[in-house]
Amino acid sequence: MSEQQVREFLEQHGVAPGDEEEVRAGPRLLGYITGLGLSILLTATSFFVAGTDLVWQPSIPVALSVLAIAQMGVHLVFFLHITTGPDNTNNVMALAFGLLIVVLVVGGSLWIMAHLNQNMAPMDQIMQMQR
Amino acid sequence: MTDTTLPYSAHGDPHHLRGLVDDALGHEGPAPKRIVTGYGFWLFLLSDIVMFSCFFASYAVLLGQTAGGPSGAQLFDLRNVAAETALLLLSSFTCGLASISVDLRNARWYQAAMAATCVLGLGFLALEFREFSDLVARGAGPTRSAFLSAFFTLVGCHGLHVSVGILWLLTMMAQVYAKGFRADIRRRLLCFALFWHALDIIWVAIFSVVYLVGSAV
Numbered sequence: 001m002s003e004q005q006v007r008e009f010l011e012q013h014g015v016a017p018g019d020e021e022e023v024r025a026g027p028r029l030l031g032y033i034t035g036l037g038l039s040i041l042l043t044a045t046s047f048f049v050a051g052t053d054l055v056w057q058p059s060i061p062v063a064l065s066v067l068a069i070a071q072m073g074v075h076l077v078f079f080l081h082i083t084t085g086p087d088n089t090n091n092v093m094a095l096a097f098g099l100l101i102v103v104l105v106v107g108g109s110l111w112i113m114a115h116l117n118q119n120m121a122p123m124d125q126i127m128q129m130q131r
Numbered sequence: 132m133t134d135t136t137l138p139y140s141a142h143g144d145p146h147h148l149r150g151l152v153d154d155a156l157g158h159e160g161p162a163p164k165r166i167v168t169g170y171g172f173w174l175f176l177l178s179d180i181v182m183f184s185c186f187f188a189s190y191a192v193l194l195g196q197t198a199g200g201p202s203g204a205q206l207f208d209l210r211n212v213a214a215e216t217a218l219l220l221l222s223s224f225t226c227g228l229a230s231i232s233v234d235l236r237n238a239r240w241y242q243a244a245m246a247a248t249c250v251l252g253l254g255f256l257a258l259e260f261r262e263f264s265d266l267v268a269r270g271a272g273p274t275r276s277a278f279l280s281a282f283f284t285l286v287g288c289h290g291l292h293v294s295v296g297i298l299w300l301l302t303m304m305a306q307v308y309a310k311g312f313r314a315d316i317r318r319r320l321l322c323f324a325l326f327w328h329a330l331d332i333i334w335v336a337i338f339s340v341v342y343l344v345g346s347a348v
Contacts, residue, residue: 025231032227039220043338047213050343061344068339072332079223079328087166091173098177102184109188 035078042071165318172322176329179292183333186288187340190281194345198276203345206271208262212342215258216334219293222251223331230324236312245304248327252297259290282341289337292330299323 046067049055055063076082082091120126162170194203229244263283266272273283303323306316 025235028231028234029228032224032231035227036220036224043213043216043220043335046339046343047209050347051209057347060347064339064343064347068335071335075223075328075332075335079227079331080325090170094170094174094177098180101181105181105184106188106191109192113192 031078035074038074038078039071042067042074046071164314165321168318169321169325172325176325180329180333183285183288183336186281186285187336190285190341190345193277193281196277198278200276200279201269201271202278203282203342204347206266206269207342207346209342209346211258211262212338215255216338218251218255218258219331219334222248222255223328225251226324226327230320233312233317233320238307238311241307242304245300249297249300249304252293252300256290256293256297259286263287282345286337286341289330289333292333296323296327296330299326 046064049060049063049067076095082088082095084092225244225247229241229248232238232240232244266279271279273280300323303316303320306319310316
């Protein structure tokens with residue numbers, strides 16, 4: 001087996017995210033249809049929860065966040081094909097690192113700014129103190 | 132001399148591969164170019180998502196800073212947002228259909244699915260442009276308050292990404308028409324599909340956090 005043949009062999013047996021080397025269209029089409037159906041369901045639930053009086057009002061932002069995260073998961077699995085397969089390890093590790101940064105930036109900003117708002121005097125008082 | 136000869140002697144393994152092919156089955160050999168390209172583009176997408184998370188953080192912090200101006204509940208038209216969401220979600224689905232046609236090497240279905248994706252994306256942009264010009268006409272432009280600055284930056288940045296995506300989409304339609312499903316073209320198509328689906332993920336966060344939570348507060 002020459003090196004050229006080895007390269008061809010590797011080309012044929014690797015799988016990248018979003019692009020499975022599979023000629024059968026049926027299962028892949030089913031995957032996209034499942035993803036679309038789940039997304040529509042979750043989106044409709046989000047819009048329903050936001051507009052209804054049936055849910056305890058203070059819980060709505062949390063419910064919307066949970067629904068949004070669930071829908072992002074659906075998109076990652078059914079559309080971007082990020083799976084736990086062995087050839088996807090690098091992608092999943094990169095995703096985990098990205099998520100860490102996102103959580104630090106968003107959660108950290110909200111946390112710090114909420115504390116500043118609580119502990120600082122209102123802005124008009126600060127302006128008077130500077131005079 | 133065949134490669135089925137075991138164990139690896141100088142006789143049966145003239146190129147000193149020593150089970151390289153067997154290792155490849157366990158995915159330890161050099162990764163094919165398609166996987167490396169997909170991984171690199173995935174890293175770019177994640178950095179893009181980190182950038183968006185900064186805009187999301189500033190929007191969440193500035194949500195209440197309306198400077199006496201209109202708040203989200205007074206400004207946002209949720210029916211318009213639902214229509215935008217439907218258009219972008221369907222465009223993600225047709226983009227998936229395009230990826231399937233690429234693997235089937237079916238140029239006609241590919242061009243049809245990409246054209247549908249393009250039309251849906253343009254519809255999304257038209258709705259967004261109408262919403263923005265409506266807000267500016269009502270005196271709620273990006274200069275009105277910190278809340279509106281954060282809103283226009285975040286949603287406008289996503290709209291900019293969609294516009295660039297549509298330019299890329301048209302380029303890919305032309306490239307497949309001119310050059311066919313070559314290996315390098317297929318790698319570009321893989322990256323485009325990842326980009327378009329990632330835009331949809333960011334839009335999920337936008338309609339949940341910006342519009343639904345923003346109009347509830």
